[in-house]
Amino acid sequence: MNSLDDHTLIRLVLEGNTSAFDVIVRRYNTKVYSLAYRLLNSVEDAEDVAQDTFSQAFKGLGSFRGTSKFYTWLFRITYNLAISQRRKRKPALSLNSQTDSQGEITLPSDDASPMKNMEDEEGKTLMEKALGLLSLDHRAGLVLKEIEGFSYEEIALSLGVPVGTVRSRLHRARLELRAILEKIDKERADL
Amino acid sequence: MKKHELKLLTAFVDGELPSSMQNEVNELLQNSAEFRDLLRLLKQDALMIRNQVPMECSYELTQKILCNIKVKPLSRIAHLNKRDDLMMKPWFSLVAVAAILAVTTFISFYAVNAFLAMQENEQAKGQLARSSNQNVENDKNAQADNAESIKKSEQIAMQEKQNLLPVSPELNKENDKSAKMRPLLGQYKSSDITSKGKELLAAPANETFNLIKVDAPLPWVLRKKDVDGEVSGRVLSKVISHDARLKIELSCKDKTAAFAQLKMNLNKMGYYVYSDVSTLMRLKNKNDKSPVNYMIYLDNANVSDLAQLLGQEKPPLAKDVAKGPSINSFWEALVVSELSSIDRKTMKSVLGFEPTEQGGSFLNTTSKPVNESTEPTKGSSLQSLKKNKSPALAVSFSATQNLVNSVEVKQYLETVKSNNQSGIKVLVVLRTEN
Numbered sequence: 342m343n344s345l346d347d348h349t350l351i352r353l354v355l356e357g358n359t360s361a362f363d364v365i366v367r368r369y370n371t372k373v374y375s376l377a378y379r380l381l382n383s384v385e386d387a388e389d390v391a392q393d394t395f396s397q398a399f400k401g402l403g404s405f406r407g408t409s410k411f412y413t414w415l416f417r418i419t420y421n422l423a424i425s426q427r428r429k430r431k432p433a434l435s436l437n438s439q440t441d442s443q444g445e446i447t448l449p450s451d452d453a454s455p456m457k458n459m460e461d462e463e464g465k466t467l468m469e470k471a472l473g474l475l476s477l478d479h480r481a482g483l484v485l486k487e488i489e490g491f492s493y494e495e496i497a498l499s500l501g502v503p504v505g506t507v508r509s510r511l512h513r514a515r516l517e518l519r520a521i522l523e524k525i526d527k528e529r530a531d532l
Numbered sequence: 533m534k535k536h537e538l539k540l541l542t543a544f545v546d547g548e549l550p551s552s553m554q555n556e557v558n559e560l561l562q563n564s565a566e567f568r569d570l571l572r573l574l575k576q577d578a579l580m581i582r583n584q585v586p587m588e589c590s591y592e593l594t595q596k597i598l599c600n601i602k603v604k605p606l607s608r609i610a611h612l613n614k615r616d617d618l619m620m621k622p623w624f625s626l627v628a629v630a631a632i633l634a635v636t637t638f639i640s641f642y643a644v645n646a647f648l649a650m651q652e653n654e655q656a657k658g659q660l661a662r663s664s665n666q667n668v669e670n671d672k673n674a675q676a677d678n679a680e681s682i683k684k685s686e687q688i689a690m691q692e693k694q695n696l697l698p699v700s701p702e703l704n705k706e707n708d709k710s711a712k713m714r715p716l717l718g719q720y721k722s723s724d725i726t727s728k729g730k731e732l733l734a735a736p737a738n739e740t741f742n743l744i745k746v747d748a749p750l751p752w753v754l755r756k757k758d759v760d761g762e763v764s765g766r767v768l769s770k771v772i773s774h775d776a777r778l779k780i781e782l783s784c785k786d787k788t789a790a791f792a793q794l795k796m797n798l799n800k801m802g803y804y805v806y807s808d809v810s811t812l813m814r815l816k817n818k819n820d821k822s823p824v825n826y827m828i829y830l831d832n833a834n835v836s837d838l839a840q841l842l843g844q845e846k847p848p849l850a851k852d853v854a855k856g857p858s859i860n861s862f863w864e865a866l867v868v869s870e871l872s873s874i875d876r877k878t879m880k881s882v883l884g885f886e887p888t889e890q891g892g893s894f895l896n897t898t899s900k901p902v903n904e905s906t907e908p909t910k911g912s913s914l915q916s917l918k919k920n921k922s923p924a925l926a927v928s929f930s931a932t933q934n935l936v937n938s939v940e941v942k943q944y945l946e947t948v949k950s951n952n953q954s955g956i957k958v959l960v961v962l963r964t965e966n
Contacts, residue, residue: 493546
């Protein structure tokens with residue numbers, strides 16, 4: 342059953358074979374959880390969103406028309422649930438964790454430049470926190486583009502927006518991320 | 533760097549650059565160091581995003597997700613399977629067929645009932661229309677009778693004014709009351725009269741004795757105190773001698789005692805009373821405390837006979853008159869009126885004959901069938917008792933009961949014929965308010 346494609350598995354589930362949905366869960370659980378975590382920067386929230394995503398997907402499986410790829414439909418559920426989760430818990434934990442009382446970004450205590458640190462674990466953490474400073478829409482676009490390797494069209498289907506919107510969002514997201522990283526670099530240089 | 537160039541740059545990094553713009557990007561890469569530097573930084577950022585620590589979904593979370601899902605679908609699918617299993621049972625089809633048959637029968641039953649009820653309603657409407665036409669005709673007759681009655685009463689009043697007939701002060705007071713009542717009578721609209729006529733024809737048993745509603749001039753309306761008094765005899769004599777055929781209405785409180793007294797008085801006068809079953813049943817009903825009226829139809833009666841019928845043959849003593857109305861009297865008030873055409877038609881419709889259609893006289897000395905000396909003794913057979921007496925008929929008007937060709941009426945008419953007596957002698961009609 343693991344070799345069956347998504348549409349076949351869905352048909353089996355709709356026919357009453359619930360074990361087919363287990364295959365779907367195991368196939369996409371990491372991607373869904375990862376997307377949720379990138380969007381929310383919280384393990385706890387990401388787990389909640391991942392559970393709710395599959396639960397809602399199962400309930401609404403009959404409404405999936407099969408005109409698009411299943412995972413874009415699944416990611417769209419994840420994205421919408423993440424937005425709801427974000428509204429419940431604000432401000433975001435990740436942003437607060439890296440800003441001081443004046444709202445300035447706190448940087449890792451390292452004399453080396455930020456770009457240089459990107460290669461190590463600390464650099465990865467820095468990028469993670471920089472992503473957290475982006476808006477949810479921009480962050481979702483970048484994650485889907487770079488981590489999931491989605492095309493504009495797939496991102497548009499996943500986020501429920503036109504392709505033109507995806508293009509402009511990614512354009513602004515990359516420039517904004519660059520600005521944040523340069524600001525971090527400058528602040529570290531001043532220190 | 534221009535905005536357009538930045539868009540080209542990000543699209544290039546995304547790998548979504550249109551082929552038509554590839555040359556423009558290549559030109560910028562060759563000619564612009566700033567463009568090249570930014571491209572390098574953006575590609576570096578993208579690489580760092582892709583190198584983010586992968587977030588693995590733990591085994592526990594996967595199990596949570598699976599458990600969360602399986603709890604719900606199992607119940608839903610189990611419900612569907614249960615329904616399928618139920619429909620596959622052999623007895624399910626039998627139950628379904630039985631239920632369909634029951635519903636079909638139920639609907640058919642009510643449909644038939646509704647159809648029959650509709651037909652009955654149409655028939656009732658037809659009867660009502662015919663009755664309405666008859667009532668209109670009756671009203672015309674009643675108006676003619678009223679005109680005659682008023683004319684006669686005016687003649688009597690004129691005679692009284694000319695001191696031809698003495699009238700007591702009490703009667704004058706009643707006359708004044710009557711004068712006050714007449715406007716009330718006049719307030720009845722023609723529709724009220726019509727409806728009253730309907731009631732008389734349709735449900736005369738429910739008609740109650742009411743002085744205001746009685747269509748008779750005051751001298752003919754006598755309360756018991758008038759009859760007991762000295763003047764009453766003269767007034768009653770005058771009224772009775774004035775009209776040959778009369779209708780007497782008696783208002784009684786105790787219907788059973790009144791009927792027994794009336795029957796006894798008739799027996800004393802030599803009459804045997806034929807009663808229909810419904811009348812006897814009504815009289816036996818002790819729980820029925822409703823007041824009752826008796827209508828008695830007379831033909832050529834004299835005052836003494838009427839007094840005998842009413843139990844007033846002996847003039848009251850002076851001390852009894854002073855005490856007021858006798859408590860032993862079975863009646864409370866008396867209304868004497870001419871037998872109208874409405875009465876005749878009513879009797880015709882209910883009994884199948886009218887009181888005067890065979891002519892003859894009533895309670896006169898010549899036609900008086902028996903005297904009190906011929907009253908049956910103990911041991912006489914019922915047949916001989918009937919033969920020795922003139923027939924009287926006691927019936928109760930009912931909206932639903934038609935007495936035409938009933939046993940009692942037949943017996944009454946046969947007895948009249950066998951006794952070779954012409955005319956209707958006595959008809960006692962009960963009218964009650966239930």
